[in-house]
Amino acid sequence: SRMKKIFCYIVLFLSVVGCSVHYSLSGASISPDVKTFSVAYIPNYAANKQATLSDIMTEGLKDKFRSSAGLSLVSSNGDLQFSGSIVDYSTSYQGVTASQLAAQTRLTISVQIKYINKTDEKQNFDKRFSAYRDFEATQSLSDVEDVLIKEISEEIIESIFLESVANW
Helix, strand or coil: CHHHHHHHHHHHHHHHHHCCCCCCCCCCCCCCCCCEEEECCCCECCCCCCCCHHHHHHHHHHHHHHHHCCCEECCCCCCEEEEEEEEEEEEEEEEECCCCCEEEEEEEEEEEEEEEECCCHHHCEEEEEEEEEEEECCCCHHHHHHHHHHHHHHHHHHHHHHHHHHCC
């Protein structure tokens, strides 16, 4: 009977605590006051330009918040606002083989994102997000670029999503 009492207290405590924050399967913890979001076009200011990267980042961020946060996209001034720019799109050589040739090449993409949460200013940030993928140095960037951009962009967008609404 003492165990039943303890169990009941634990269940009661968890019920009360569990009701105070809204969690979704995506890992987002979004205030019920937040209904909309906006994403300004993300221009490419990297030294090396890639024609589709701005569109991929901008549309990818919109898609992520539409599908994972259940918010409505507005053209500007959303409850959650994203703006920023692509600041790095570069390749570098990684490792050297016994014959002194580069073993792999690394494609790195970095995006500077400014996030404004109109319902909770403490959540605001202006932060750089980066990700990379390595590929065999025997391959040319043009052979693997589309696939790598997709993978890297998805990783960066996921990081932006988690940083802005997961509140871990």
